[in-house]
Amino acid sequence: MMLRNCFAMLFVLVVLANDSLSADKQTVGLGSVNQTAVTTELKTVKLYGTGGVAGLDAYQSGFFISEAGHILTVWSTVLDLDTVTAVTSDGKRMEARVVGIDPNLEIAVLATDKPTAHYFDVLPPKPEDAKAVNVQLTTAHTGDRVLAFSNLFGIATGSEMSSLQKGVIMATTQLDARRGTFVSVYQGPIYVIDAMTNNPGAAGGALTDMQGNLLGILGKELRDARANTWLNYAIPIAQVNGSAARIIEGKSILKTADSRKAADRPISLVDLGIALIPDVLAKTPAYIDLVQPNSPASAAKLAADDLVLFVNSVRITSQTALRNELKYIDQADDVTLLIQRGTTLREVTLRKP
């Protein structure tokens, strides 16, 4: 369903919204919203990382999803650091490191190693835990009232509570959006919200129902592909909780050098038939400049301007990181790359001929 339809529906929805009033009886005065706000705020964090230049903000939002203190947030340039700072609404500051990311959902899971009593219990149980009962996820429907918790515009600092907005689910639909000229990677189901959640720093915030049950994660700043309007949306938690659990379990953990052994006969970029653009920065992106004919790279149809994002599910942040990672791969082994070409991501496997 397209966004313009959503706007048409809005007229109906604001009236229908009265229905959900019955869910929260105390609509006057402080009432239940304040209680929800106070208890839910404790589960949210303000995140501070890189940025602050060229229109890139150095802050975003996140929330706890495990007793062990894991934080779910969106994957963005803010996280381009070994550790970022997470600040809870009671003023506690902690370091958070990126455990792993899911490039298809554009989410990231951070570890604080600080156990917390305040988290959204949304992760599926571990497969080996036979006794565990599956978590009950809350889903929302068109017309439901929702609350959005985020540190939009970085308004709150330190022990201040992040911002609270109320809204109504205008539509549940498929994301069809773009960022700049690029189509967004995630194209799955979303909640469209009538509250203005699409603001700097809001991405990674929590969307809950009026009782504080988690419904989804506020998405990154995007425009609708056709209407070109800024889109206020959240990705339903059911779309991301499985991936988050896999990241926590280490399925795509950023492997660190000390836990592995370098290969005896490491593979090199020359072996693969790849030449990168000149390495002039501390963190030059791993853009391919040239692909040698009759090489594993050409066989996999790699081309100039492809950006290498992952090598064997290890996130590559620079050319140096790529060269380092290749040291752990033997010349005899296959190399799986996730590359970004224009608007699309594709996974390719390079094999020795």
Added chain:
Amino acid sequence: MSKAESNRKPLNWICTCLMLLACNAAEIRADDAKVASVQPAGAKDTASPVDANVVAAEQQRIAAMRKAAEATVAIFGLDGGGGGSGVLITRDGYALTNYHVSSACGDHMRCGLNDGRVYDAVIVGVDATGDVSLIKLLGRDDFPIAPLADSDTVRVGQWVFAAGNPFVLASNLQPTVTLGIVSGVNRYQYPAGTLLEYADCIQTDAAINPGNSGGPLFNFASEVIGINGRCSFEKRGRVNVGVGYAISANQIKQFMGMLRSGRLVDHATMAATVSTDDSGKVLISNILNSSDAYRRGLRYGDEVLTFADRQVNTTNDFKNILGTLPKDWRVPISFRRAGTTQTTLVRLAGVHTEQQLIQLVTAELGKNAPQPKGKPGRPDKPGEEKPADGKPGEKPVAPTDEKSKDAKEESSRAPLPGEPDKKLVKSMLAERPGFANYYFNELNRDAIWTRAQTLGDLTKVDRRWVLTGKLAGEDTPVRIQLDSVGATILLGSRTVELSFAEAMSDAISKRREGGLLVALRAWQQLLQVGPKQIGETIYLGTAPVYTATTTVLAEQPLMDVLQSAWYDTMVRFSFPQDSGEIRCIEVFGDASEDPVEVYFDNYREKDKRMLPGRIRLQYGIEPTLLIDIESIAFSAEEPKPK
């Protein structure tokens, strides 16, 4: 996102927002029948479509909004330019708005209420730093009002609504009402330049758009919790993005007396900065040694615990508290050094000098008009003499510029209904540097003097005043003689003399009984000649006076303060807001030194005159002398032998 893109679509968004606003309005104004006919999704029983609680809650909301709308003001410039919102807070027409609204309109504006009538309004006082203006609507003494709430009780998640004139839509004078919740409290928003600092403000997701500025944010009891004035805008242009800020009602209460003074009011600084250390303590990181805080013992590295009786846990807490305090207030601060906690009082200086404030406010006049359309604002204040710039062919657009012609016409006939009453307005406007409208300063100053006169006229008594009594709790006799050329105090066997030919400030610097004589002479002279003759006297506003020796702000009454330039000093006389008794006299000599403070209480009647029965002398916060006065006698002065 490229820049070009972000600039491309503002119109779309304005349209969308207008649509959303219209929706909100429709929701609110829906009559009962309409609401009852709505079928809730999933309801099985068609006979009772809506939960009774929902209907009741909605009725309550409609009633609250109806009541609130009556006190909401739509503000327009004289020629229809500018525009914004406001709210009436007193029956005789005092109303609050934003400084950035009033400055765009000039000192005479037109205000519409939802009864369909338009009233003239004049500027009263201006707090440019806090973005608040007090205006007065004319023509009625029974205006509908909205009370100011205790905004410290506002909580995140609380339902609120804004009423006002977004996009200057209220052409029928019916305010637009937008519903939302409180998104955050105790927010600090940095000043734009040195003006428009929003400290301790309320953040809401109720739609606040250009034109809502100056309008009220209400709770569901139709009480004003704040004045809407600022939004976070970004890529969508100047339309609401779910983040609006309201100046808290409690900040406005603290500034109310200052605003009524008709002055350009300033915010406070402690002349010290704080920062948070690694362990989260808020420490003094810088302090001017000429400041009152320094004189009261505050030093670099002291940990601030409370300020103005509020907890300080973060640097933002401190800025939030400081940002809501007026210049010239004195507030308690408690701090810890080496494990010892102490509490003292600090006098707050101004963020700006008076000249800076005048320049900033003059520069803002007629600018920043919240205009949704392409109509250029007129920077000239109506009724103000406009220097002829001599450009041929450039005729003034509005008739208000042709002052002399207009004035003649106006004076010859009464204004028609709905027309501006320029004669009345002109009589209530007085220009003077440092003031938004000096008329209201004189009004208050004269009212206080009238109040003081009800305690007994001392303007015609003999010129020598002799006060006799004892030191409190002792047998030591005290005799004070006040003449026009000098004064003496006899304490037991000790005599201190003071000639008024000497610099008064020197007597204050000595921190002895001479300062008492200085203050008593100021008191005597005020009562003998009145505020107009003693020296340049203005009404400063209201400030807490620590009549008791406790330092708890909540227990200190706000008093009316008159301030006089007198000899080489500045004198402040403080009166309770409901009485003519002078309770405190402070004489400021050297700016980097403590003033002398003299407190009066135990007022008693003698010969149909109310006179103080006890006098306390104090420098800093330590009382140095407490005198029980037994009698005050008036006699003729002997000619002083040369």
